[in-house]
Amino acid sequence: MKETFTKSMARNIYYGGSMFFLLVFIGLTYDTHQEIPKRDNHEAINEVVALGKRVWEENNCIGCHTLLGEGAYFAPELGNVYTRFGESTEALKGFIKSRPVEGIPGRRSMPQFNLSEEELEGIAEFLKYVDGIETARDWPPNIQG
């Protein structure tokens, strides 16, 4: 680099630039939190959904699946699974309940989590709630997730 560009200029760009953009980011974060309630389907959150999120987390579902595109890529997207299962929480519960303990020979299979009826209800309601979140361009692109 040419000598006209000194170390102290570089340092000032570093301090000034990062401070400025950090503050902008905090401002945007504030604004985003004003906007989020318009589309986050928070009306659907209740005790059952809260339990469902705990079940989701304490069985590490994210370790195989994506949820709104984040997670692991081993198993299908679940942000729209409620729609994919014909908007039926019963179908969701039935699927989760019926996973074979020993898996399916030669194929990827979902573990049997031995959930209680209450936990099943929770996880199904949780997935229904997530499906109701209004994502931009209605992501995922289609029903297959």
Next chain:
Amino acid sequence: MKYQSQLVAQKYFIAALSLFLGQILFGVIMGMQYVVGDFLFPEIPFNIARMVHTNLLIVWLLFAFMGASYYLVPEESERELYSPALANLMFWIFLVAGALTVLGYLLFTYSELAALTFNELWPTMGREFLEQPTITKVGIVIVALAFVFNIGMTILTGRKTVVSLVLLTGLVGLAVFFLFAFYNPVNVVLDKYWWWWVVHLWVEGVWELILGAILAFVLIKVTGVDREVIEKWLYIIIAMTLITGIIGTGHHYFWIGTPDYWQWLGSIFSAMEPIPFFMMTLFAFNMVNKRRRDHPNKAAVLWALGTAVMAFLGAGVWGFMHTLAPINYYTHGTQITAAHGHMAFYGAYVMISLTMISYSMPIMRGKVANSQAAQTLEMWSFWLMTVSMVFITLFLTAAGILQVYLQRFTDTPITFMQAQEKIEIFYWLREVSGIVFLIGLIVYFISFFVKGEEPQGVEA
């Protein structure tokens, strides 16, 4: 080695490398599960293997960053470490906590582990990369604080250099942003919004400061180029990192229920994130070309140049590939993401760790550099690991493109599982590359035990 207390770094590096081996073994297990679905099922389900793979990665990188700091900071500050005893104590606490956590993953079902560690009191488990029990997270915070305190005291009471201050800023940032791991609201949009403050602001923010500082330190040592020149580069690189990378977080706010303006902000700012990585490549090659000495540790120079190139490819090029919102709409959460995640983590953070280890381990073992034979073997391991990682990335990219087309792009989309079957061949190829990577790692370990005539000379 100029200061006796730098030697604590050695055990941090040994722990880091052992956990690295564990990480790769679980990577190879998962690679197998991708093609033989019931491999090790139900004993080690995929999600458990993945957790072990990614958590070992993060923990060993933290060990390596800490070791690097303990080596680098006394030398830069021109004084002994503030408290070697604290550094030793924290080593054992971190190692035991890490080992117990991984054993917990493997010996219990995850829900048992959650119950056992009272997750219900403060639920933080079950989110990607942050799967550790809450109590482990508290342990990480304690270790990080003690570590930052120790390093901070050493720096602030000694000679302050740009390298050590940038490193300190990165380390403080690492500790601070980890605190967001404790915020876990039921509202999924908010959960995801703040989750990225840990993940993105780590790898595309403060960790890049750590990366830049370590790279600058090693380049000063192996090239003998004037510190003033190197520090100017360092400042401008990290300036670009934070100017682009902070708002660049927006590339994760496209599809999670956040406002539409993130499509523009996230795309534009993150599209500029490759700039600092590109500058890092220019920086490393420039300094090596202008070198004022020929350091006998050729392997360390190779790792340093390799870091710059691979970080640019993995983070810069592969990151750019899917960072614009209209493209990310299709690629979000597919094998494209996995391809990028692998090359970026390897190129930037794995390789900078190995660069520092390559440079400092011989010195800590009482020589300027390893024997020619040992270095030759180490360079073989460099190429084996690096080339196989390139292939892992290419195969996953091919798998990803097909996945996106079959499942999302075409007019007649097929289901996720159908698409996975159609792209199986690429998963087989990835697994083969993964095994070559493992072989490369074993060669790397062997290189530590190769004897031979060691080069003479004084350490820089």
